[in-house]
Amino acid sequence: MTDRIRAGIVGGGFMATVHARAIRRSGGILSAVVASTPQRSQAAAELLGAESAAESLDQLLDSDVDVVHVCTPNATHAPLVRAAVAAGKHVVCEKPLGVDAAEAADLTARAADAGVTATVPFVYRFYPVVREARARVADGTTGDVRLLHGSYLQDWLALDTDDDWRVDPAAGGPSRAFADIGVHWCDLVEFVTGHRITRLTARTVVAVPERGGRRVETEDAALVVFETDRGAVGNLTVSQVSQGRKNRLQLTVDGAAESLAFDQEAPETLWIGGREVNRQLLRGTGEHPAAARYSVVPAGHPQGYQDCFDAFVADTHAALGGPAPDGLPTFADGLRATRVTAAVLESASRGAWVDVAS
DSSP states (O other): OOSSOEEEEEOOSHHHHHHHHHHHHTTOEEEEEEOSSHHHHHHHHHHHTOSEEOSSHHHHHTTTOSEEEEOSOGGGHHHHHHHHHHTTOEEEEOSSSSSSHHHHHHHHHHHHHHTOOEEOOOGGGGSHHHHHHHHHHHTTSSOSEEEEEEEEEOOTTOSTTOOOGGGSHHHHOSOSHIIIIIHHHHHHHHHHHOOOEEEEEEEEEOSSOEETTEEOOSOSEEEEEEEETTSOEEEEEEESOOTTOSSEEEEEEEESSOEEEEETTSTTEEEEEOSSOOEEEETTSSOOHHHHTTOOSOTTSOOOHHHHHHHHHHHHHHHHSSOOOTTOOBHHHHHHHHHHHHHHHHHHHHTSOEEOOO
16 A cells, blocks of 8 residues: 555445545545446546546456445445455445345455455444543443433435435345434444343334335334343334434433433533533543544534544544554444344334344
């Protein structure tokens, strides 16, 4: 590799723009982009500010790119990742890593065998107050964790006229709302607390049965109750049909000594609940070192989603030439998410409690 990481992007949609900004802000070079046709590749290269447009995936993989970012519909992730790993490239793959756990396990094993760095953008881990919450649980300040609860709510598919490729299981896989956003919440709760969800019962809901004259086969919402390996219990509501909610990921951790609450739509504060006094810890003011590392602007100057993505890509780039920074989400975490998703779908189908594969 050169001193500056050279990245290639597969795809030219919205997420590709987020990845492109993060690559540049992390000091990397967006070397090449490839989309579904040479014409779309050229348009994507111009949109994203890439040095070149590749005419095919093979051309991109034959180039000098160090890392390939896969930003395409879910069903295409597996063949693209396999090709990139076979070419010896490091990989960043949008979630879900695979449309099912078997596919994700295969990709995780291939990346490990090839010795490449392979990451999945669970970027909510990179909010400084999330790192603060994690540190408080880890050092015992919060006390034993008892209850975990929250939601991830969106409204972008609330109307029967709203549509997207994710609604089609042939492109998005058998789960939509949970595989798209529910896994973010589950990853975050496990990351913050160190607990693992071991058993759950779930119900999935199709609130809008038809979109554009087409029957909806993937869930609009999911309700989950779960247990963890350390004796805590929890519940989660996931929805893409909740009017007025854009990306409202809310997580509460109830410990024996204090409660912690994080809201992704107001990410500059961590709510700390006590028996006599409730407090709000402000980002950038007396933070734990694990949190301060990700506070890149002074307090009162809000950081947000793109900043998290920038930090994730910067940590991925750091892992290409040395030890992985603490908390970097890898393909193993992507595999974990597909196993939780599989348990949710199985439970909803059977109407029973099921174990989550370890």
